Amino acid sequence: MARAGTTSSVFNAIAEPRRREIVDMLAFGDERDVTQLVLKLGLPQPAVSKHLGVLRKVGLVAVHKAGQRRLYRLNPQELKPVHDWIQNFERFWTDQLASIKEAAEQKAKQCAAHDRAASNHQPHSKEQDHGH
Amino acid sequence: MARAGTTSSVFNAIAEPRRREIVDMLAFGDERDVTQLVLKLGLPQPAVSKHLGVLRKVGLVAVHKAGQRRLYRLNPQELKPVHDWIQNFERFWTDQLASIKEAAEQKAKQCAAHDRAASNHQPHSKEQDHGH
DNA sequence: TTGATATATTCCCATAACGGAATATACTCG
DNA sequence: CGAGTATATTCCGTTATGGGAATATATCAA
Numbered sequence: 001m002a003r004a005g006t007t008s009s010v011f012n013a014i015a016e017p018r019r020r021e022i023v024d025m026l027a028f029g030d031e032r033d034v035t036q037l038v039l040k041l042g043l044p045q046p047a048v049s050k051h052l053g054v055l056r057k058v059g060l061v062a063v064h065k066a067g068q069r070r071l072y073r074l075n076p077q078e079l080k081p082v083h084d085w086i087q088n089f090e091r092f093w094t095d096q097l098a099s100i101k102e103a104a105e106q107k108a109k110q111c112a113a114h115d116r117a118a119s120n121h122q123p124h125s126k127e128q129d130h131g132h
Numbered sequence: 133m134a135r136a137g138t139t140s141s142v143f144n145a146i147a148e149p150r151r152r153e154i155v156d157m158l159a160f161g162d163e164r165d166v167t168q169l170v171l172k173l174g175l176p177q178p179a180v181s182k183h184l185g186v187l188r189k190v191g192l193v194a195v196h197k198a199g200q201r202r203l204y205r206l207n208p209q210e211l212k213p214v215h216d217w218i219q220n221f222e223r224f225w226t227d228q229l230a231s232i233k234e235a236a237e238q239k240a241k242q243c244a245a246h247d248r249a250a251s252n253h254q255p256h257s258k259e260q261d262h263g264h
Numbered sequence: 265t266t267g268a269t270a271t272a273t274t275c276c277c278a279t280a281a282c283g284g285a286a287t288a289t290a291c292t293c294g
Numbered sequence: 295c296g297a298g299t300a301t302a303t304t305c306c307g308t309t310a311t312g313g314g315a316a317t318a319t320a321t322c323a324a
Contacts, residue, residue: 002309003281076224092208134279
């Protein structure tokens with residue numbers, strides 16, 4: 001089995017930094033035409049059109065014609081699965097208690113490892129917990 | 133330029149569903165050895181080890197030896213860039229006003245499209261600028 | 265119509281993915 | 295030591311990428 005295609009999921013689509021830049025540029029709800037994106041990205045126009053094609057296929061952006069321009073707009077709800085997934089880990093950097101607990105558990109493990117490694121040395125009490 | 137490597141960023145690393153599953157399995161702070169992950173994922177052991185190698189390279193997981201086992205643990209802080217990025221779009225599904233506004237704008241566009249499609253019926257003035 | 269502008273599509277190529285299969289390494293036990 | 299278990303690494307083949315270059319399509323303008 002080869003690598004999953006960029007259009008196989010939103011996660012794959014946004015793995016590419018240029019495509020995240022495009023998404024960022026549409027984050028204010030503004031519509032932008034391709035030329036504007038080309039100028040901001042500094043990429044050749046065909047490359048930008050191809051990235052937009054990927055974003056279109058996963059539903060992250062929508063287009064509509066306006067004269068000879070194509071106006072792209074963000075479809076933010078398609079980003080929700082990413083949000084929902086990452087949200088499961090938010091506590092690790094949001095919840096003080098959780099992170100303190102994490103750190104404590106980790107320190108406990110490291111100390112255990114140290115003790116084991118240093119058990120042929122002098123078992124000095126290194127338990128100076130600086131707190132916070 | 134070819135596709136960016138899976139270890140080029142956390143975004144690329146978590147684009148792969150199996151790797152997200154691994155991350156999920158470590159989300160509770162437990163350490164797991166490779167065999168446990170193999171059993172849960174239903175993948176051959178070498179495949180799992182390779183995925184773990186990717187996660188290691190981007191710093192998403194850390195290992196430490198315990199006898200002949202390798203215990204893997206999550207490094208949640210490495211997920212923060214993803215969280216920070218996606219957070220910029222949270223308002224779209226959190227803020228009621230914003231989503232209502234979005235829906236309204238979209239409906240307006242659809243109506244415009246309808247009007248245009250139906251304009252071969254009655255020659256209506258097509259220059260109805262909705263002023264958005 | 266002809267020409268110019270805006271965007272998409274196609275072909276090419278170097279790169280690298282992912283899983284399969286086989287093998288290598290590391291540690292434990294007897 | 296050798297056998298067995300746990301994990302990592304290497305080689306392979308299929309697949310798809312992303313940009314470059316050239317071209318196709320669509321729309322406007324004169």
